[in-house]
Amino acid sequence: MNSFAPLPPDWPGGYWLHWGVFVIIILAFVLLTVMIFLWYERRGLGRIQARLGPNRAGPLGLFQSVADAVKILTKEDIVPAKGDKIVFWLAPAVAFVPVLLVFAVIPFQDGAMLADLNVGILYVVAVSSISVIGIFMAGWGSNNKYSLIGAMRTVAQVVSYEIPLGLAIIGVVLISGSLSLTEIVAAQNIPFILFQPLGFLIFLMASLAEINRAPFDVMEADSEIVAGFHTEYSGMKYGMFYLAEYAEALVVSAIIATLFLGGWRGGVLPPVLWFLIKVFGVFFLIFWIRSTVPRVRIDQIMGFAWKFLLPLALINMFITGIEVVLLPDGLPWPIIFLNIAIAVILVVVWSRFFKLGGGRVEA
Amino acid sequence: MVIKTEPFVLNIGPAHPSTHGVFRMRTTLDGEVVVDLQPVFGYLHRGIEKLAEERTYTQNIPFTDRLDYLASMSNNLAYVMAVEKLASIPVPERAEYLRVIMAELQRLASHLIAVGSFLNDCGAFMTPILYMIREREKILDLFEMVSGQRLTYNYMRIGGVSQDIPQEFLPALHKFVEEMPGFIDEYDQLLAENEILLARSKGVGILPREQAINISASGPVLRASGVKWDIRKADPYSVYDRLEFEIPTGSVGDCYDRYRVRVEEMRQSVRIIKQATEQLPSGEVRSPVPQRLHPPVGEVYGHIEAPKGELGFYLVSDNSIAPYRFHTRAPSLMNLTALRDMIVGWKLADLIIIFGSIDICMGEVDR
Numbered sequence: 001m002n003s004f005a006p007l008p009p010d011w012p013g014g015y016w017l018h019w020g021v022f023v024i025i026i027l028a029f030v031l032l033t034v035m036i037f038l039w040y041e042r043r044g045l046g047r048i049q050a051r052l053g054p055n056r057a058g059p060l061g062l063f064q065s066v067a068d069a070v071k072i073l074t075k076e077d078i079v080p081a082k083g084d085k086i087v088f089w090l091a092p093a094v095a096f097v098p099v100l101l102v103f104a105v106i107p108f109q110d111g112a113m114l115a116d117l118n119v120g121i122l123y124v125v126a127v128s129s130i131s132v133i134g135i136f137m138a139g140w141g142s143n144n145k146y147s148l149i150g151a152m153r154t155v156a157q158v159v160s161y162e163i164p165l166g167l168a169i170i171g172v173v174l175i176s177g178s179l180s181l182t183e184i185v186a187a188q189n190i191p192f193i194l195f196q197p198l199g200f201l202i203f204l205m206a207s208l209a210e211i212n213r214a215p216f217d218v219m220e221a222d223s224e225i226v227a228g229f230h231t232e233y234s235g236m237k238y239g240m241f242y243l244a245e246y247a248e249a250l251v252v253s254a255i256i257a258t259l260f261l262g263g264w265r266g267g268v269l270p271p272v273l274w275f276l277i278k279v280f281g282v283f284f285l286i287f288w289i290r291s292t293v294p295r296v297r298i299d300q301i302m303g304f305a306w307k308f309l310l311p312l313a314l315i316n317m318f319i320t321g322i323e324v325v326l327l328p329d330g331l332p333w334p335i336i337f338l339n340i341a342i343a344v345i346l347v348v349v350w351s352r353f354f355k356l357g358g359g360r361v362e363a
Numbered sequence: 364m365v366i367k368t369e370p371f372v373l374n375i376g377p378a379h380p381s382t383h384g385v386f387r388m389r390t391t392l393d394g395e396v397v398v399d400l401q402p403v404f405g406y407l408h409r410g411i412e413k414l415a416e417e418r419t420y421t422q423n424i425p426f427t428d429r430l431d432y433l434a435s436m437s438n439n440l441a442y443v444m445a446v447e448k449l450a451s452i453p454v455p456e457r458a459e460y461l462r463v464i465m466a467e468l469q470r471l472a473s474h475l476i477a478v479g480s481f482l483n484d485c486g487a488f489m490t491p492i493l494y495m496i497r498e499r500e501k502i503l504d505l506f507e508m509v510s511g512q513r514l515t516y517n518y519m520r521i522g523g524v525s526q527d528i529p530q531e532f533l534p535a536l537h538k539f540v541e542e543m544p545g546f547i548d549e550y551d552q553l554l555a556e557n558e559i560l561l562a563r564s565k566g567v568g569i570l571p572r573e574q575a576i577n578i579s580a581s582g583p584v585l586r587a588s589g590v591k592w593d594i595r596k597a598d599p600y601s602v603y604d605r606l607e608f609e610i611p612t613g614s615v616g617d618c619y620d621r622y623r624v625r626v627e628e629m630r631q632s633v634r635i636i637k638q639a640t641e642q643l644p645s646g647e648v649r650s651p652v653p654q655r656l657h658p659p660v661g662e663v664y665g666h667i668e669a670p671k672g673e674l675g676f677y678l679v680s681d682n683s684i685a686p687y688r689f690h691t692r693a694p695s696l697m698n699l700t701a702l703r704d705m706i707v708g709w710k711l712a713d714l715i716i717i718f719g720s721i722d723i724c725m726g727e728v729d730r
Contacts, residue, residue: 045488117520282553290488291490294486294487294557295485296486296559297710298395299710300562
């Protein structure tokens, strides 16, 4: 179904050339896509919220991100006098670099990736959780109570959501039989979202919490703790956090596209284009959720992870395992219907038992 | 291992995204839980009550605009009604109806902002409040037609209103009244049953019925606690006794009830406006009032049901052209009294929405 030939593993020839070209491609891709994402989200939110969104800088406001970047670069860089200066300086880099590293294993098309690790998805999960250290460093180094509250919330939340996130990935890995992202994509003659509807939902929820997007954006809940961990940041250091936030959204969109939506596969169009279409589609879903639902409180977020997502992820893993063992090459369509039915029943039944409650603490 | 923890003090405000003005809360937090709260206000004090003692009764009307700047029409109405009571000035019937229409439009505008900013405090990123503001714009357009202003209207006068409505007002109002119930239903449907909103606001920040009465709460805050008290019914003024409407009440007194009561009140306001436009008589809009008004010696308390609660003006006259004493009973300030009891024990995130659900306007609290 794909008429485009896969790239050789050392494209465009030679180890160092491959390495250099892909580093440049990844840097350009991340920075450019983040800029387009910013415009895309702001315009999209504008449409959803019955307003226009940025439309002054360039055609359709496309250069708004450029204007913002120029502004942010020329801003005064303020370091709190009583802050922990080294930690304060390092934090943006620690938050941003792991996000860039993740792109090393994401296949833009067949074979087009920096390193085809055979433990690709494990690498993604491991590296992406380093970001939270940067966020905690920012909260600690700022010497600001709002920042510290935001940072503490983030650590609790991100560490909790790693678990359902990892368990949801196991379902995909069980079906494809590989941890390599290229092989996971190659195994998707039918996108895994159909085999793993429950896994997809859990992964989406958990990754929203991982990247601190609404409704789990308690770390920078602007109506509660001003700007959370980056309250004290200004200038390009703030810009780095902003960049990291959107780059994380890009990572999550790319991973969801790769794991559940068939990555670069699709036919007719060039594979890279398919990959981008899927990434932008997932990102639309992310900011659509952001603009629609209120924020969840921190104790409810933790309850959601441990009482709702974790048991469902475990059940999903067991069911997938049983299916893989009993029907190693069974008919796909009955399994798809069975899995969708299981997902619907489980979510409905479990939400009967589970309530996002939490209440008053008596003194 | 036991980790030693201790509560810390966090200053929320006076400049904070969700203090609705310049309000400051000195909170003591134990982790995320609020263990103590001390409200501090006065950052917007402009001395309006004292200034008003130096100006004539008519000159004071613009000051009232600047009390609750989200409900200027209601403030105008409460003040001019107090003066009319003090000097026994009759008001033409058409003016009474116009006042009711304006007051109810103002209630809609104020509640739209209250509900929108409450949802914004809940963390629904800007979307609800922008839709609410879109509807509020239509009301502001109507106000601009009659008064020329969009925020501080200065429309009511002692003995009537400043001018009759222009020709294009009634068709525009009619169109608005026809459309509004649909919009209210639509927004209500989008959020009222939202699982996250229910989890965040149901049972949160309960103000018990007895306490609500004891602190002299009024408006939606009081009615959400289950007390059926509305000045429009309890002490009917203007022409409210000729109009049919209901008083929505809550049962628990939590944030969700306060939200529901406001949404229901918006529906009732549309109903009142509809009836008032149907009954609107023709005639004068202002009775003759001497340019230098010397009310007889005495004191008066005039009150109305403003969007945020019972808004009262206490005036003392010494037969001069200026009031001897000018005091405002501001509903926002009274409703704030229970803030600490409602918030202590809840988390930081709840603090914001409990505070938001009271719906205060700092212009009125600090005066």
